[in-house]
Amino acid sequence: MSTYADAFAAGPSHGWLPELRKSAFDRFTALGFPTTRNEDWHFTSVTKIAERTFKPVKPGTCAVSQKAVERMAHGEADWHRLVFVNGRFERGLSHFAELPADVTVATLNEMLKESPEFVAERLGKLASFDAHPFTALNTAFTQDGVVIHVPRGVVVDAPIQIVHICDDKAAGGAVHPRLLVVAEAQSQFTIVESYLAVGTPSYFTNAVAEIEVGSGARVDHYKVQQESTEAFHVGTVQVTQARDSVYHSFSFASGAALSRTNVYTRLIGEGAEAKLNGLYLVDGTQHADHQTFVEHIAPKCASRELYKGVLDGTSHGVFNGKVYVDPLAQKTDGKQTNHALLLSEGSRVDTKPQLEIFADDVKCTHGATVGKLDQVGLFYMKSRGINAEAARTLLIYAFAAEVLETIELDGLRTQLEAAVFEQFVRTTPE
Amino acid sequence: MLTIDNLHANVGDKEILKGISLTVNAGEVHAIMGPNGSGKSTLAQVIAGHPGYAVTSGSITYDGTDLLAQQPEERAQHGVFLAFQYPVEIPGVTNAYFLRSAYNEIRKSKGEEEVDPMDFLDLMEQKLKLVEMDEVMLHRSVNAGFSGGEKKRNEILQMAVLAPKLAILDETDSGLDIDALRIVAHGVNQLKRPDNATILVTHYQRLLNYIVPDFVHVLAGGRIVKSGGKELALELEAKGYDWITEGA
Numbered sequence: 060m061s062t063y064a065d066a067f068a069a070g071p072s073h074g075w076l077p078e079l080r081k082s083a084f085d086r087f088t089a090l091g092f093p094t095t096r097n098e099d100w101h102f103t104s105v106t107k108i109a110e111r112t113f114k115p116v117k118p119g120t121c122a123v124s125q126k127a128v129e130r131m132a133h134g135e136a137d138w139h140r141l142v143f144v145n146g147r148f149e150r151g152l153s154h155f156a157e158l159p160a161d162v163t164v165a166t167l168n169e170m171l172k173e174s175p176e177f178v179a180e181r182l183g184k185l186a187s188f189d190a191h192p193f194t195a196l197n198t199a200f201t202q203d204g205v206v207i208h209v210p211r212g213v214v215v216d217a218p219i220q221i222v223h224i225c226d227d228k229a230a231g232g233a234v235h236p237r238l239l240v241v242a243e244a245q246s247q248f249t250i251v252e253s254y255l256a257v258g259t260p261s262y263f264t265n266a267v268a269e270i271e272v273g274s275g276a277r278v279d280h281y282k283v284q285q286e287s288t289e290a291f292h293v294g295t296v297q298v299t300q301a302r303d304s305v306y307h308s309f310s311f312a313s314g315a316a317l318s319r320t321n322v323y324t325r326l327i328g329e330g331a332e333a334k335l336n337g338l339y340l341v342d343g344t345q346h347a348d349h350q351t352f353v354e355h356i357a358p359k360c361a362s363r364e365l366y367k368g369v370l371d372g373t374s375h376g377v378f379n380g381k382v383y384v385d386p387l388a389q390k391t392d393g394k395q396t397n398h399a400l401l402l403s404e405g406s407r408v409d410t411k412p413q414l415e416i417f418a419d420d421v422k423c424t425h426g427a428t429v430g431k432l433d434q435v436g437l438f439y440m441k442s443r444g445i446n447a448e449a450a451r452t453l454l455i456y457a458f459a460a461e462v463l464e465t466i467e468l469d470g471l472r473t474q475l476e477a478a479v480f481e482q483f484v485r486t487t488p489e
Numbered sequence: 490m491l492t493i494d495n496l497h498a499n500v501g502d503k504e505i506l507k508g509i510s511l512t513v514n515a516g517e518v519h520a521i522m523g524p525n526g527s528g529k530s531t532l533a534q535v536i537a538g539h540p541g542y543a544v545t546s547g548s549i550t551y552d553g554t555d556l557l558a559q560q561p562e563e564r565a566q567h568g569v570f571l572a573f574q575y576p577v578e579i580p581g582v583t584n585a586y587f588l589r590s591a592y593n594e595i596r597k598s599k600g601e602e603e604v605d606p607m608d609f610l611d612l613m614e615q616k617l618k619l620v621e622m623d624e625v626m627l628h629r630s631v632n633a634g635f636s637g638g639e640k641k642r643n644e645i646l647q648m649a650v651l652a653p654k655l656a657i658l659d660e661t662d663s664g665l666d667i668d669a670l671r672i673v674a675h676g677v678n679q680l681k682r683p684d685n686a687t688i689l690v691t692h693y694q695r696l697l698n699y700i701v702p703d704f705v706h707v708l709a710g711g712r713i714v715k716s717g718g719k720e721l722a723l724e725l726e727a728k729g730y731d732w733i734t735e736g737a
């Protein structure tokens with residue numbers, strides 16, 4: 060802890076929101092890193108993060124080329140794209156598409172210069188760090204991030220993409236990216252966040268996003284986590300949804316030695332709908348933990364969750380889906396599904412649905428399965444001449460297809476489909 | 490084309506095939522009949538290479554090669570095709586993709602070029618007609634939610650696309666209505682060539698009115714207990730199996 064104090068005292072390089080940062084740091088100091096005695100972290104030990112003391116990466120010259128960005132980042136030419144390398148905004152690598160009038164897509168540092176009150180009014184309001192040490196840590200140490208503000212009724216057609224890339228210069232360090240999104244009533248847009256790496260440096264990404272979805276608004280949020288397999292990734296998304304809003308999230312995770320992806324949404328307006336989907340692919344000794352928390356505060360809201368995982372080697376997956384239904388949230392319609400496919404004897408998954416329901420007129424279901432590759436299906440394919448390796452990847456793909464189909468961006472879906480095919484290819488048949 | 494010699498096969502410790510010998514030549518149609526549980530599907534699956542059955546002795550020679558030494562996919566690439574008694578559902582993989590993968594793998598194995606999705610759909614058009622199947626079935630997941638009859642037709646569609654040398658149809662006629670039976674039989678007859686052969690596993694003589702066999706065999710208790718010409722099927726229909734299987 061004392062080393063964090065040194066780092067905190069030494070930074071930040073800019074003096075914004077000092078009070079928020081100070082109280083966040085104090086809170087982090089009080090909470091410390093979670094242990095597996097903490098119910099929310101029961102299956103995931105963060106000892107490896109806690110031991111290492113990852114200090115914020117020092118600014119340096121960027122060695123990532125435009126070509127590398129184009130190659131790695133999923134996206135299309137007309138997307139608005141902000142690129143961060145080792146936590147620092149790289150204007151030269153970014154692409155600024157034409158946006159409708161009054162739409163703001165800017166870095167946090169720019170916003171603090173231009174509209175500090177906008178940031179001050181909102182930052183840290185949704186993503187409470189009271190009980191979340193990693194959120195506290197991010198709030199204390201974040202150096203930059205992105206602010207998206209879409210005014211009432213405005214529809215942004217092309218996705219807004221945020222790309223985070225780390226390379227060797229991030230080795231041993233931490234980046235704490237922050238995202239603040241305000242979707243005013245009736246607005247509509249799509250965000251694509253990509254967490255990528257060049258090479259296999261070991262670093263720590265600790266991301267926090269706060270997303271306010273106004274009444275009747277719709278936000279589609281894709282997150283692709285393909286960090287270095289030596290890296291650590293903790294990402295928390297905290298959403299609030301007003302009346303009749305739709306928030307659709309898709310989390311893809313295939314990177315990092317250890318990752319934890321939190322998607323939390325509060326349905327505070329009647330008729331709001333949350334669709335939370337995810338797919339993770341892990342092998343070797345990777346550990347991927349997903350936690351969702353849907354708070355049904357208002358009546359007549361719907362939540363749909365579908366998470367799938369494919370695990371090989373001695374990897375470990377965790378899915379913890381929490382649903383809270385407030386006494387006032389009558390006519391809640393909640394459904395949570397979680398399926399895991401184990402490709403090896405050594406892989407393992409822990410699933411924990413957690414439903415706390417305090418209203419009586421609700422429909423809440425959850426289902427979870429853990430299975431292996433269907434041997435009969437494999438034989439059927441082989442009996443048609445499909446070789447063993449192709450049959451295997453095809454079945455893995457088939458398992459993932461249901462959740463990949465929820466991706467509404469064709470290009471991204473195609474790229475992630477390809478990732479599924481590539482991830483588990485074995486060069487030597489068993 | 491196919492020579493099965495004294496084949497014994499187990500599931501676990503249980504012996505199911507107890508010494509089967511059978512020779513099938515190019516151009517022939519063989520029917521295999523026999524009571525439930527006698528080992529007909531087991532024989533079919535062993536020929537296709539199902540890993541759940543252990544061959545304990547005997548041999549299968551196919552086109553001069555040792556079939557039992559080959560992986561299931563190699564057997565298929567060399568022209569062996571099994572229409573399953575219970576076709577397998579593969580949710581998430583479309584029929585079109587599945588068929589094209591199989592078709593291209595078989596082409597690749599022969600050193601031929603793969604066909605692209607558009608050309609493949611053209612090819613499919615004729616094949617669909619042959620089994621009177623609607624194109625929409627191509628875009629559904631393999632057998633998922635197909636009716637019993639649709640699954641059987643889909644097997645014949647696969648056979649039509651893959652054009653095997655040795656086709657084994659395991660009760661493809663079971664569960665088919667009269668029209669479907671005629672369609673399936675027509676499909677099989679259309680695909681018959683002097684250089685390929687068919688083994689029909691069936692319980693019903695009626696299929697053999699449409700596809701006329703050269704030989705009929707009765708499998709009981711894991712052995713072929715009687716072989717004959719197409720009249721044998723009529724005799725079985727009239728008298729049942731008891732008169733043959735007694736003492737077998």
Ligand SMILES: Nc1ncnc2c1ncn2[C@@H]1O[C@H](COP(=O)(O)OP(=O)(O)OP(=O)(O)O)[C@@H](O)[C@H]1O
Binds near residue numbers: 500505532574
């Ligand atoms: N995987 C298995 N595990 C255990 N027993 C099996 C297995 N497969 C087949 N058998 C047994 O082997 C015997 C032969 O089965 P098979 O399916 O070959 O019969 P069949 O002649 O095709 O019967 P039907 O006419 O009912 O289709 C049966 O007693 C069956 O229960």
Ligand SMILES: [Mg+2]
Binds near residue numbers: 530531659
């Ligand atoms: Mg059978």
